[in-house]
Each structure stands twice: as structure tokens, then as C-alpha cells.
Amino acid sequence: MKPVQRAAWEERPTIAGRAAKGVSIAVIALLILFPLYTIALTSLSSAETVNRVGGLVVWPGDGITFEAYEQMFRNKVVLRSLAVSLGITAVGTFISVVVSILGAYSLSRPGSFGHKTVLFSVLLMFVIFPGLIPVYLWVSAIGLRDNYLSIILPMAVSAFNVVVLRAFFMSIPQELFDSARIDGAGEFRVLWQIVAPLSKAVIAVVTLFYAVAYWNNWFNAFLYLDDTAKWPLALVLRTYVVESAPLPQAAGLHNAPPTLAVKMAIVMIAIVPALIIYPFVQKHFKKGVIIGAVKG
Amino acid sequence: MTSPVAETGGGPAASRKAKRKPKAHWRARLRRDWPLLLMAAPMMLLVWGFWWIPSLGNVIAFQDYKPYTGGIFGSRLVGFTHFQVLFADPEFMRALINTLSITAFQLVFYFPVPIALALLLHSLASERLRSMLQSVVYLPYFFSWVLVIAIFQQMLGGAGLLSQVLRSNGFEGVDWMTDPDTFILLVTSQAIWKEAGFGAIIFLAALAAIDPNQYEAAAVDGAGRWRRLWHITLPGIRPVIVLLLILRLGDALNVGFEQFFLQRSAVGSQASEVFDTFVYYSGIRTGDFDYGAAAGLFKGVVGLVLILAANKAAHMLGERGVYSKS
Incomplete structure (x- = not known):
């Protein structure tokens, strides 16, 4: 490791201080990473190993096998729910990001026609909530039951994400807009050719937030999808792993009762997308894209 | 006119506004x-179609709502019949008490954690170590x-x-996931595990x-490092601490839904029933939509009052609060 730069006036850290810090860092990292490690290892272990150990596998001595994953993917319920989740996340995120960027851009122009109405419709979402039951009755009444749109549409606009985007758009220097308009660019061109390219970081963060929300959502599916064949992965995870209930149509398929390794494989499949996208977006957190909006 | 925090930034917005000539x-x-x-x-279509229009459905809280015939x-x-029944309902009272206990408990045991974590992260001189730990x-x-x-x-x-290790060493296993007595500790540790890290960002x-x-x-x-911490660092972040504390108080009735809903069957409703789960079980599960809507509306109205009061308090303390008059 490189020697650390320290300001001239700063005292050298004491040994006790360094030790305390080192221990707390190690404990924090371990508390978060160890469960993930042992779950990953168990999902990669054979059924015999899991049986012998009597639970989660901690020591990697017994070799690695993809048995549990093969078994999981042979289970049509899990496979289909994975496809459903991927589809909902892709379509939902696309809708949400496009709608939010357009809306936030329109909200970044105070004084325009109808600006106040639009602004208040969004900002009041922070303090006034329709409540679970009216939304439930409404979504059922307009015929969205058993339709994937019942998962997507109620959560398609997040006021928080719109406000984050808007705050960033408003920080773009006015001169850029003026010169574009002198060149005869309309609003859509300004948004597409000037604002969007400058806002890649914040758009990336908002996309991650939306994608994570869709990927993790199971409650809308639980409320509105009566047909269990349409279930997304998060709901399968809840039923199969958290509740330990048998899956609805699992009977008849050649699946043994859920072994711990298979359960852990499902947990891993639910975690992995976040793990893959996260590093690409994480660097933007530090740039403070979110803070700007939160602090107001 | 009031406008929420969200109504960000004085600078560019104000100058842009100024540039627009008289209406x-x-x-x-x-x-x-x-x-x-x-x-x-x-956006307006979605916001009105799935937020404001369904909000009007809250009138069923004042109706003898018949979903099929009426x-x-x-x-x-x-x-206000449903509300009268509500306030006499011991289960509603339990949900209220549980919610407030959990809020109070987490104010003491959760709230300081992100602050401590931020101080730790901030004190790390090595950029690489800090960004690894942040990730x-x-x-x-x-x-x-x-x-x-x-x-x-x-x-x-x-x-x-844990039980596995305890048992293989001759002790008795534990099951904290189904123990109502330690449930409040359990949900707080879960909240810390999941959210304290991200909460440190601000x-x-x-x-x-x-x-x-x-x-x-x-x-x-x-001034040594402790005096600098006490006299510079803490006063420096005080406004943010006060703001978030007030926000949390304004949000006292919200402890989250999913975390409790998912663990209700394991722990039992005695310990795990909170406002939002009560609304679900009394409304959707039993089909008493009007009654559940009344409970939800009560929570919404009290929650709104709390937020407004909290913001008022922030102004009185000289902080910026969540929104300000503009």
C-alpha cells in the first residue's frame, strides 16, 4: 500500500487508535460479507456436503459443484419466474426512466405554462399517500389484475427520482440552453443533444434505483397476480425460501424437496444482478448526485 | 406558497426565472x-392515474362500502363510524403501540449508527481503503x-x-427469527445491516x-483530535443531524411494511403488527375494505400533521427544514 498523505498539522495516529479502527473496519466488512460468502459457498456445494455439515457450508474444503443451480434451472417455476423478473425489470425500468427524464426536464423550466400544476402533482407525493386499500381497489377496478402492468404502472414514477433528475438538470448552465435555442433547437433536441449527454451520471443512478425497485418488488405481484404462473423471482424467493412453502405448481416436476443448496442458489440468483450492475453505478454516488437533491 | 425541499437550488433556478420577462x-x-x-x-398520466385518482377512493373510509352491490x-x-370502531379496537391500539415503540427504539439504536459509520469512513486517510469499505x-x-x-x-x-455452530459445540440452538420478545432487536439489526451504510452518505x-x-x-x-471532533466536526454536521432527526420524527408512523409483513407469520402479530400490516390484514385480507381504508386514512392524516409540525419545529430551531416558504 502507498503511504498515506496526512496534513502537516495532523498528529500521527496512536497505536490504540489504529487498532480500534482496524478492528471496527474488519468487523463491519465481515458482518456484511460473511453471510454472502457462506450462502454463495452453500449454493455451490453438493447435497452430501450440505447434509454432512448439517446446514450452511463455511469451509470451502469439499470442492465446488453447480449441482444446485442445475437442479434449480430444471425447476420450471423458478426458470419462468426468472424470465418474468427480467422482463418486468427491463420494460419497467425503460418506461420509468424515459417518463422521468421527460417529466423532470419539463419541470426544470420554471415559469413555463402549467409548470406549477405539474410540480405540485409530483412534490405532494412526498407527503400525501393514497393508501394501500384505495390503490388496491383502483388497480383491480380498472382491470389490471393478472396483468404485468399492475406491477409496473403503480410504481412507474418515483417522485424522489424525478426530483433528483430535475435538480441536476437545473444545475446545467443557462447559457447552453440559450445558445442551443439561438441555433433553432426545439425542446426535444435540447434534451436529447445537450441535457442528456451531460447528465449521464445522474441518469445511471436513477436507472439503478428504478431497476432495483422493479427487481426487488414482490408485493404488487402478490396483490395483483392471482395466476401463480406469472410470479416474479422475488415472490418465488419469498414463498420458497422465506416461508419454506412448496411452490404452487412444483408438484409433478422432477424436483426433489428443496434442499438448502437449491434455496441458496435461488438467493444467489436474486442477488447477482445487483452485484453485477452495482460497481458501474457506485462510483457516481460519491460524486454526490443524490446528495444534491436530498439536501435541497 | 410553500414548496418542498425538493424545490432545490436558489441559484440557477432563480436566475432563469428572472430572465423570463413579465408573464x-x-x-x-x-x-x-x-x-x-x-x-x-x-408522467402526469401515471401520477394522476395511480396516485391522485386512487387517493379519492379514501371516501370509502366514511362509507358502508359494498364492493359488489354498491x-x-x-x-x-x-x-365517522369506522373511526369510532377503530379507536376501540385493541388490535389497532397494539399496532399503534408497536409502531411507536419501534420508532422510539430505532431513534436511539439505529439513528446514531450511520453518523458513527460516516465518522469512521471520513477518518480513514487511505482513499482506497475508504472506497472499498464504502462499496x-x-x-x-x-x-x-x-x-x-x-x-x-x-x-x-x-x-x-449460529444454531448449527452452537449445537455442534454442545449448546442449545437459538431461534431469534421466531422470538417475539427479541423481535424489536431483530428488526433493528436488520435495518442497520441493510440501510445504515447507505444512510451514511448524507x-x-x-x-x-x-x-x-x-x-x-x-x-x-x-486542539487535539477529540477536541476537534467535538468543536468542529460535530457542529459542522449538526444541521444535517437535526434535519434527519426531525424528518424521522415526522415519519414516526412509518416503520416500513415489507419487513414486518414478511416476518409476521414467524413471530406472530402480537409483536410484529404495525400500522401498515394492520391496514393490510384488516382491509384486504378480511375484505373489510372500508375499515382498512379508515385505518390507512388515519395514518395518512396523522402522518401529514406530524411532517408539517416537524418542519415547523425545524424552522423554529433555525434550521432550513424540509421545505420553506418561497
């Missing part, structure tokens, strides 16, 4: 701004509650790793905004 005739403005309206249209327009008005502590924020609870089950549940930003010259001047005057 033109609405027709001229409409001709100029129709592309902006077109852009806002899909509907929202054909059901009889009954005034690790932010991560669980992106896991769903289903995942977090599945993970906790595997660690602390009856068949979890304090880190506040810490980074403190002028380093202050530290240097204090050090030159002979």
Missing part, C-alpha cells in the same frame, strides 16, 4: 411551451427485504448457522463540506 398572455405561453407539456404528459358511488355514507457498506441497501430476511434466517434462525457529504482550514487553525491552537 406573456397564456396563449402565447402555451404556444411557446407546448413541447414541455407534451413531455410532462406521460361500489364507491352506491354505498351508504356512515360518517461494501452500501451494498445491502440494494437487496430486497425478502433477501435480507432470507439471509438473517440462514444466520440466526432455528436452522441457521453525513459523509456534510463532513466533506467542512472547511479544512478550521481543522488546521484548531490544531495550530493546540
